[in-house]
Amino acid sequence: MKVLQIKGGKELSGEIVISGAKNSAVALIPAAILADEPIKILNVPQISDIDALSDSLKYLGASVTRTGETFIIDPKSLINKPIPENISNKLRASYYFMGALLGKYKEVDMFFPGGCAIGSRPINLHLKGFEALGAKIEEKGNRYHIYAKELKGTNIYLDFASVGATINIMLAATRAKGKTIIDNAAKEPEIVNIAIFLNNMGAKIKGAGTSTITIIGVDHLKGCFHEVIPDRIEAGTYVILGALVGNKLKISNLIPEHIEALLSKLKEAGVEMEIGDDHIIISKPNKYKSISIVTQIYPGFPTDLQQPITPLLTQCPSASITENIFENRFMHIKAFNKLGGKIKINGKKAIFKGPCQLKGTKIEATDLRAGAAMVLAGLIAKDITIITNIEHILRGYEGIVEKLINVGAKIEVREI
Numbered sequence: 155m156k157v158l159q160i161k162g163g164k165e166l167s168g169e170i171v172i173s174g175a176k177n178s179a180v181a182l183i184p185a186a187i188l189a190d191e192p193i194k195i196l197n198v199p200q201i202s203d204i205d206a207l208s209d210s211l212k213y214l215g216a217s218v219t220r221t222g223e224t225f226i227i228d229p230k231s232l233i234n235k236p237i238p239e240n241i242s243n244k245l246r247a248s249y250y251f252m253g254a255l256l257g258k259y260k261e262v263d264m265f266f267p268g269g270c271a272i273g274s275r276p277i278n279l280h281l282k283g284f285e286a287l288g289a290k291i292e293e294k295g296n297r298y299h300i301y302a303k304e305l306k307g308t309n310i311y312l313d314f315a316s317v318g319a320t321i322n323i324m325l326a327a328t329r330a331k332g333k334t335i336i337d338n339a340a341k342e343p344e345i346v347n348i349a350i351f352l353n354n355m356g357a358k359i360k361g362a363g364t365s366t367i368t369i370i371g372v373d374h375l376k377g378c379f380h381e382v383i384p385d386r387i388e389a390g391t392y393v394i395l396g397a398l399v400g401n402k403l404k405i406s407n408l409i410p411e412h413i414e415a416l417l418s419k420l421k422e423a424g425v426e427m428e429i430g431d432d433h434i435i436i437s438k439p440n441k442y443k444s445i446s447i448v449t450q451i452y453p454g455f456p457t458d459l460q461q462p463i464t465p466l467l468t469q470c471p472s473a474s475i476t477e478n479i480f481e482n483r484f485m486h487i488k489a490f491n492k493l494g495g496k497i498k499i500n501g502k503k504a505i506f507k508g509p510c511q512l513k514g515t516k517i518e519a520t521d522l523r524a525g526a527a528m529v530l531a532g533l534i535a536k537d538i539t540i541i542t543n544i545e546h547i548l549r550g551y552e553g554i555v556e557k558l559i560n561v562g563a564k565i566e567v568r569e570i
Contacts, residue, residue, distance in 0.1 A: 191377030253325030
């Protein structure tokens with residue numbers, strides 16, 4: 155079994171370069187099959203989630219050439235066949251094959267996707283959108299058969315501004331007949347990145363990044379090349395790291411506007427930083443101020459940074475965080491109390507009493523962002539922290555061990 159071993163207490167300095175956005179790349183890769191010609195995608199992070207999507211494409215018969223962070227996908231030989239459970243359950247983002255295959259072939263057969271156990275995350279909004287476009291859905295256990303003679307544009311209102319549903323409906327509608335309007339659409343930067351990608355292929359999409367997206371269906375999508383935007387959650391995680399143990403730690407290749415909610419909270423906590431066009435230089439303050447955080451849909455404080463900011467909250471005189479997006483995203487709190495935190499959970503709210511001196515021990519990563527939080531905790535804790543179940547971490551953070559070592563962290567992967 156592989157574990158992460160961390161010796162905490164070291165001040166970190168130097169530069170961490172942010173990779174391409176996981177949450178963008180995992181949608182761009184399935185979206186590529188909508189084209190009738192080869193697609194080239196740049197700045198793709200080298201993480202296990204991308205490996206799983208690559209395996210899915212190869213299973214479907216597409217040609218995939220990967221050189222470093224460059225992906226070339228040729229969908230000409232793709233065969234629309236049922237996607238088995240052992241492939242779809244590798245990651246949540248497998249569900250983007252639903253929208254892409256339905257859009258191109260008007261039929262998809264696959265099992266319910268996997269992913270981190272942070273909540274129910276139902277796909278009812280995705281299915282509701284597909285039905286509005288004219289698709290019929292047959293559900294047998296956790297297997298879905300979705301098909302239509304023809305997809306027709308329509309008006310779709312999302313009860314919740316879901317990122318996944320917005321993207322999946324956008325994929326299906328791109329090759330539907332007529333005009334589709336998605337109201338109460340999610341506004342995340344990843345959606346804008348995917349809309350630009352589809353438009354480069356010949357789609358007609360307007361309004362991405364606003365609450366109303368309009369799609370005029372087209373019959374053909376051509377090949378193109380496209381670059382994945384920087385990962386705002388990875389950027390936020392390392393900015394929090396700088397606020398914990400940084401000495402002029404530089405986080406580069408990021409878009410500061412994408413993490414404004416986080417930066418605002420860090421300033422409120424007493425953290426000073428220098429913000430450039432594509433970088434942030436950040437150091438640990440002498441002491442932290444008390445803060446309260448509420449997770450919200452973009453551009454509010456992201457749920458994906460709720461767990462990574464937990465180590466910083468343990469260092470504040472008092473703090474709280476209210477989780478409004480996922481009902482099961484406090485699974486990491488038990489491990490933090492084991493490390494020496496003083497955290498109580500009251501429904502959707504975690505209440506912190508501090509500051510606390512964390513002390514290294516053996517803990518388990520329960521999901522991707524919880525694992526990242528535990529890495530940050532290990533870097534401020536006394537003595538040695540050992541994290542198990544590290545596959546969660548490696549599936550979402552490219553080269554995390556190497557990046558941390560390069561700025562002075564004492565961290566290594568060990569086999570036990």
